[in-house]
Amino acid sequence: MTTTGTHHSIPSPRWVQAYRSALEGNVLVVTGAGVSAESGIPTFRSVDGTGIYESGDWNPIEFLRSDTVFNDPERLWKYYLERFRGAMKGAKPNPGHYALAEFDYFKREAPGEFMLVTQNIDGLHIEAGKEMAEDAADRIFELHGNKQMRCSDECWLRNNNGVAKLYDIPENAQFPEDLTCPDCGSLMRPHVLLFDERYTEELYQSETVQDFATDKADLIITVGCSAVVPVAQILANFVVGRGGTIIDINPADESPLIDLAQESGLRLKGTSGTVLPQLVEFLTTWPPKHT
Ligand code: NAD
Ligand code: ZN
Numbered sequence: 001m002t003t004t005g006t007h008h009s010i011p012s013p014r015w016v017q018a019y020r021s022a023l024e025g026n027v028l029v030v031t032g033a034g035v036s037a038e039s040g041i042p043t044f045r046s047v048d049g050t051g052i053y054e055s056g057d058w059n060p061i062e063f064l065r066s067d068t069v070f071n072d073p074e075r076l077w078k079y080y081l082e083r084f085r086g087a088m089k090g091a092k093p094n095p096g097h098y099a100l101a102e103f104d105y106f107k108r109e110a111p112g113e114f115m116l117v118t119q120n121i122d123g124l125h126i127e128a129g130k131e132m133a134e135d136a137a138d139r140i141f142e143l144h145g146n147k148q149m150r151c152s153d154e155c156w157l158r159n160n161n162g163v164a165k166l167y168d169i170p171e172n173a174q175f176p177e178d179l180t181c182p183d184c185g186s187l188m189r190p191h192v193l194l195f196d197e198r199y200t201e202e203l204y205q206s207e208t209v210q211d212f213a214t215d216k217a218d219l220i221i222t223v224g225c226s227a228v229v230p231v232a233q234i235l236a237n238f239v240v241g242r243g244g245t246i247i248d249i250n251p252a253d254e255s256p257l258i259d260l261a262q263e264s265g266l267r268l269k270g271t272s273g274t275v276l277p278q279l280v281e282f283l284t285t286w287p288p289k290h291t
Contacts, residue, residue, distance in 0.1 A: 018245045022283035024111045025218030030232040031118045034224015038094040038273035065196045069152050069189045077175050080190050093128035096272035099280040101128040106284045115212050117141045141209050145192035153186035213238040223249045223272045227256045240264050249275045
């Protein structure tokens with residue numbers, strides 16, 4: 001990571017703005033699959049061909065849709081349990097997750113708010129966050145769902161005041177007996193946003209996330225997000241449009257987010273497990289230790 005602002009040099013205005021926002025402003029962090037790559041979970045479209053998307057005989061964009069939940073639930077569950085749960089099995093948070101947990105912990109005492117939004121469903125941010133602060137999950141928003149399941153018939157709309165009930169998926173779950181709603185007997189579905197589905201506040205807290213970006217965030221840090229899912233970019237444009245700063249972390253050579261960060265913020269080329277711990281240390285120790 002190159003960091004102007006250390007070792008007696010004068011910090012660039014962009015770094016100064018980022019430091020100030022980290023210290024006393026509202027901070028929004030958005031993570032994609034890249035942040036979990038160093039935990040051994042392949043990204044969807046990894047260049048080396050280990051991505052979940054490249055692993056075989058099916059086209060996820062055609063298959064992972066809402067009609068599959070009803071037309072072919074057995075196959076949906078089979079793929080979900082094998083490919084997704086299989087890929088996440090045994091994964092532990094890496095130094096990138098822990099750095100963000102530390103940032104959250106730091107912001108509890110500092111002015112301004114902290115929000116961590118993830119597109120990942122692996123639960124690793126919450127796992128790392130809870131080690132630092134019991135209530136860390138309150139500030140972590142899993143925008144695409146998580147490792148749990150919910151009733152495909154949405155019976156909670158009728159019998160739980162519209163609040164979705166989420167259930168843990170048993171280890172070695174069998175279809176359909178272990179995947180049936182205890183409240184109404186319908187089949188469950190994974191609690192993840194499928195390709196043709198819309199973000200909703202009720203299931204994914206998407207309005208809360210968007211409001212934070214449009215009304216509050218002074219600094220947005222995007223980590224391991226490709227442009228294929230445009231969420232990070234949309235949120236970043238809101239923040240930058242209001243005069244906020246963007247920091248993007250990604251080992252890739254190019255992406256629209258990287259362009260945006262280069263034009264109007266800071267682009268840190270590298271993997272999140274290496275860059276995030278350094279970045280968080282810098283941002284949470286103002287004035288910079290070395291000057
Ligand atoms: P993607 O697979 O399309 O892209 C991943 C991005 O991470 C790329 O930009 C890549 O350059 C970057 N990256 C790779 N290694 C990295 C590292 N060590 N540090 C930092 N960045 C790194 O991912 P996406 O657009 O986030 O995924 C599409 C959707 O699939 C998202 O909703 C994503 O969360 C989901 N997904 C989730 C998981 C998970 O829960 N762990 C895994 C794969 C995909
Ligand atoms: Zn039900």
